[in-house]
Amino acid sequence: MEEDWYFEACFETYIPLLRMMEGLLSDGVPFRLTMSLTPTLLAMMRDELLQGRLRHHVAMLLELAEKEIHRTRAEPEIQALAHYYREHFRDCLAMLDRCGGDLSREFVKIRQTGCLELITCGATHGFLPLLIPHPEAVRAQVLVGAQYSAECLGEPVKGIWLPECGYYPGHERYLAEAGINFFFIEAVGVVTGDPRPLYQTLAPIKLPHFPVAAFGRDVPSSKQVWSAQEGYPGDYHYREFYRDVGFDCADEDYIRPYLGGDGSRKNLGLKYYRITGPSSEVSLGDKLPYNPQAAKQRAADHAADFLSKLSQTVNRGANLGIKPLIVAPYDAELFGHWWWEGVQWIDYLFRKMHFDQDVVKPITPTEYLLANHRIQVVQPVFSSWGYKGSAEFWLNDSNDYVYRHVHMAAERMIYLARRFEHPTPLQRRALNQCARELLLVQASDWPFILQTGTTVQYAKKRLSDHFARFTGLFEGLVHGYVDESLLGDAEWKDNIFPNIDYRIYR
Amino acid sequence: MVCEAWEREGKAAMTREQLAAEKVPALRKMAGKVGVVGASRMSKAELVDKLGDAMGLPAGREVDPLVAELEDTTVASLRRQALNLGVRGAARMNKAELVQILSAKSREVASAGADGGAATSGGQFASRKSDAPLGLSFGYPETYGVDRVVLLVRDPEYLYCYWDLSGDSWAWLIQQGMTNPANGWHRVLRLYDVTDGPLGTGPYHDIELNDVAREWYLAAPGQDRSYVAEFGYRSATGEWKAIARSNLVHVPRNTLSENYDVQYDRIYAEAFRIALGDGAGVGDQSYAGSRAEESMNDRLRRLVAESIGSSTFAGRPVEALKQG
DSSP states (O other): OHHHHHHHHIIIIIHHHHHHHHHHHHTTOOOOEEEEOOHHHHHHHHOHHHHHHHHHHHHHHHHHHHHHHHHTTTOHHHHHHHHHHHHHHHHHHHHHHHTTTOHHHHHHHHHTTTSEEEEEEOTTOBOGGGSTTOHHHHHHHHHHHHHHHHHHHSSOOOEEEOGGGOBOTTTHHHHHHTTOOEEEEOHHHHHTOBSOOTTGGGSOEEOTTSSOEEEEOOHHHHHHHHOTTTSGGGOTTSBOTTOOHHHHOOOHHHHGGGSOTTOOOOOOSOOOBBOOSOTTTSOGGGOOBOOHHHHHHHHHHHHHHHHHHHHHHHHHHHHTTSOOOOOOOOOGGGBTTTBTTHHHHHHHHHHHHHHTOSSOOOOOHHHHHHTTOOEEEOBOOSBOSSGGGSSGGGSSTTTTHHHHHHHHHHHHHHHHHHHOSSOOHHHHHHHHHHHHHHHHHTBTHHHHHHHHOSSHHHHHHHHHHHHHHHHHHHHHHHTTOOOHHHHHHHHHHSOOOTTOOGGGGO | OHHHHHHHHOGGGOOHHHHHTSOHHHHHHHHHHHTOTTGGGOOHHHHHHHHHHHTTOOOOOOOOHHHHHHHTSOHHHHHHHHHHTTOTTGGGOOHHHHHHHHHHHHHHHHHTTOOOSOOOOSSTTOOOOOOSOTTTOOOOOSOOSOOEEEEEEOSSSEEEEEEEOOHHHHHHHHHTTTTOGGGTOEEEEEEEEOSSSSTTSSOEEEEEOOSSOSEEEEEOSOSSEEEEEEEEEEOTTOOEEEEEEEEEEEEOOOSOBSOOOOOEEOOOGGGGTOOOOSOOOOSTTTOOOOOBOSSOOHHHHHHHHHSOOOOOOOOOOEEOOOOO
């Protein structure tokens, strides 16, 4: 299942984004984009087993698209879309072949043009403000993440996307230690900072005592894109996410080879319908066929609208006597995966920015900081980009029980790291594996899934598996024996961060 | 279950202890069958009493004070105490068995001359609930057998707190009679404001806890303040026995800062290469802000309202704090 999520993200988001950036570059559009490639995503992109499966998956979808062209011959509108998807999957395969299966290499290539800045994230996307009882655990999330990103991307990263934008005062210490010079922060975290920031989110702030800057999120521009009701992605011409041939196709025998091993229905990425109208009026079954040309036109319109709103903000900032900086961060998977036309929207946005106006100019955070701007020194407050800007989404009735175990695992890890000064090679392997399992139980995905209520069993299973492996190895180490088969099994299943060193928890 | 057993085998197979080991809904159902009225408003003790009378069960035996005390305690609490003392299979025991084992254990501890302090656990990492082969499954342990209390900040209004107790502490508490509310001791979470000075110099806030809670959402007494919690027992005369102390947390400001100082700096190009130097002392403690405004700022409220998210906070005992 997790593999399916990854495949969808690749052929709906990452490959389209790469193709978009290549298109902009070949047309001489000087775009600027900052992307966090999380360590876990990098690990998946670099995993050879997954690379093979991804290629196989896309090839299979291409085959399906070809069959679909035949199956839908009686409906010209739908058949045109089958052609459209065949083209799409061909492009995806071409991209995979070009980068030898490792998409992270393509991102590195584009970074070299200076248009794309790559930043890191917490090692396993642990929500740091809820790990505070053990500073060592927070530090390891940051340091392991930054080290692994540098390893994968070939040079150190200068910025971090704090998991869920979760900042807690004092964590800048670990960012500085990891050589990270900037992070992003929710608007409320800056605005209530101390002293009161002069420009709110229109300029970054610098934290006291450390060479670390924080870029506050611009709320209106986030909202404009995020909200499915008021924002762009809900436009009736855009593609309907929930009408997928994987669910719609009535011919069981025909579709079965493309579904999971157990024949259960799942998204395959061939979606033939558009949103059409408000969900209260148009049921899923009554949707009209998707028209890529009309949708593209809407994406262009929305890009123009967004640009005009950015210009207004810039003009407002000019009254404050500064060149305002607008920070608009989004989940990468919003573009392409959830909002199919989102990638085209970014494409149009940069083209219009370059050709049609000279008020708004794109910039990366490092470019801004290197330009040696004076930055106001402000101490921001604890915040996240979740509900109410707080930790509530990850800490409530549905998931709070997890934390006592997550914290205990961290405490045990710290104990192990201090106790084993000179481990045997086998002990060292077990200690490093404990560190991996600890990082994996800290992922904010688990409390997130428990809260949203979908695929809860999966989250519970993953949590309990990682806890079991951690606890098994921990008890083995403490009682003087290490179960080698358990260790081997854990190393094989959770093989992330091959070069991790457990002493990071000292 | 009791219901069926009684119907099947009559009162010969039944004791008040067995009744006491049943869940309240089962007892209420039973009350309906044997004609006890007003059962829905009765406490469990009353229910057992009335049911016992109505069913003609013999009255309980004469017992020593320690046992009586334990019998006054809820089954859940007894079970937890037993687990804390490392009693195997406590989850499947009924109340009578629990009382018997706990009183024996408690005497054992007392005669071993426990030194009476809130000692830390020797078997710190000893607890594992299941004997399943390692790596196959993980049962979340009820307790880790360590004295601890942990604070987390959820948002500017609420803190989340959980705690755990070692077997030694439990034994000591039982031996001292502190687990029995009749002795005037209350289980309390004491929240110290440590913004302006070390623990004990500032105000504190007591939250009285019930026997079964293992965690609590508590209203933050103030914003832009730092807190440390202690878990412990407070006597009727105000005597305080702390068992564990928490980490320090800082509750964020939810208003605009009144500090208008403007100071600039740059992230110098060199800084992009500078490793972390020593002596730059920002930690949780030195993060002290200025006074916050009394009223919520409108823009701020809008900002928060506009933050994306879709969760709602489902109720949990959230207690308004009394001034300590």
